[in-house]
Amino acid sequence: MDYSSRGVRRPVLAVAALLLVGSLVVGTSRAREAQPLPVAAAAVGSRRAPERHGLSLDFYAKTCPAVDQIVANVTAARYRDFPAAGPAVLRLFHHDCFVEGCDASILIAPTANAGPAARAPPKVERDMEENRNLAQEAFDTVELAKAAVESKCPGIVSCADVLALAARDYVQQAGGPYYDVKKGRKDSKVSLAGKVSGSLPRANSTVDELLRVFAGKGLGAADLVALSGAHTVGFAHCVHVLGRIYDYRGTRRPDPLMDARLVKALRMSCPSSGGSARVVVPFDVSTPFRFDAAYYGNLQARLGLLGSDQALFLDARTRPLVQELAGNQTRFFQAFVASVDRMGSIRIKKGKKGEVRKVCSQHLLAV
Known part of the structure; x- marks a missing residue:
């Protein structure tokens, strides 16, 4: 992909039009996806890198050989009807793996209180602020795919594996x-809200914070840049950009490093106050529904939507990686596949440490 000065101007000139089209209210068929890999970064300190276990391509070769196709049939139908379900599932997979590993703990639904005198049920990962904007389409897609798998291979395939397959699709x-x-992978037997804080990057994380969070998962700078490329599709809620376009670091001015035309276009969609909390804007202002390397070219053109995205081009440690991927889509695809494979192996559950749920939103004993 050519990101010479001529190539960079093309997305800039289209910014306003794309945002006017792409700024949608959550609830329409194409705009229910949300933001980043988000949330608060905490120091890793002496924390050990997560333990990795062996996975295999032929794990279900004898017990459920058609599992890939079964899941693909569901995701293909869902993608036709709900395109926003695609980036939503991909984001769901990232959020799951970054909190206690790829174990489907994010899929556990909150438990309803039995009554006024009942003891409040423990909060789960989905209760936390960092996860409340995860699109319902993503959860529904995984449940539908899991139900299809259960109809052919009951009690065999974990929800964690179904989620990983759906994200790939x-x-x-x-x-x-x-x-x-x-x-x-096996499914976690617990989902603990307290494990969320500090496990995910925030929309305005610095590169230091991002590297620290990724290091805590056994991932490096190359993984950070490659996996951030998932923001080539999907949308972010306006709340995640208000600071950059109205009051950057308390200056009451926009971020001087964001292209002025992008600031203007975003302000049309995201008022400083009184706007709908459900309105979303595209991560990638040039090809928001296409999984390609345009995300990295946008960073070079100061068109990164989130502060954490734009920071990757501004920091000397990650800029060369952004430049490499911006100019070579094949290289981006290779880097993304390698990094998502590493991410998909974080602290997986094996044997008695996990379970295989029948319904992804409920623990096995609760069904």
């Missing part, structure tokens, strides 16, 4: 690479 359906998914 959506990357491909949006124009990205197809890649083989290693399997063998």
